[in-house]
Amino acid sequence: MAAVIPTQLYTGFDLLAATDPAPSQGIFIPLASLTGLSAAEADPATGSGTKLLHALIRIAQQKHEALSTEARSTRMTIRRANPTSGGASNLINTGYTVEFKLDISSVDVADEPS
Secondary structure, three states: OOOOOHHHHOOOOOOOOOOOOOOOOOOOOOHHHOOOOOOOOOOOOOOOHHHHHHHHHHHHHHHHHHOOHHHOOOOEEEEEOOOEEOOOOOOEEOOEEEEEOEEOOOOEEOOOOO
16 A cells, blocks of 8 residues: 655645745644644655644644534534544554535535524
8 A cells, every 4th residue: 555645635735844935825734733743744745644634634623622612613513433443453443524514505614603
């Protein structure tokens, strides 16, 4: 099985040093915000797209879950399943379910109610 690198998941993905300017308009998430993900794992050419994606989903789920019920979006839920046996003594499986309520006319996330 081949390893997935970050640029296979995210076109134009780049890992910037603290002093690097942004190469273009985009979204910036500090590496320090993705707890447990190293710079080597986030390297665009040699890193792990799998670890990058897991870090993004895991942190989003944890941060969303930490919000008070009133502060959470009514148009999105992120749930983490209880870990199960991974088939080997050193592995476990876990899953995430992400759901969005979409406006049928635009097939985009519906606006939050006023």
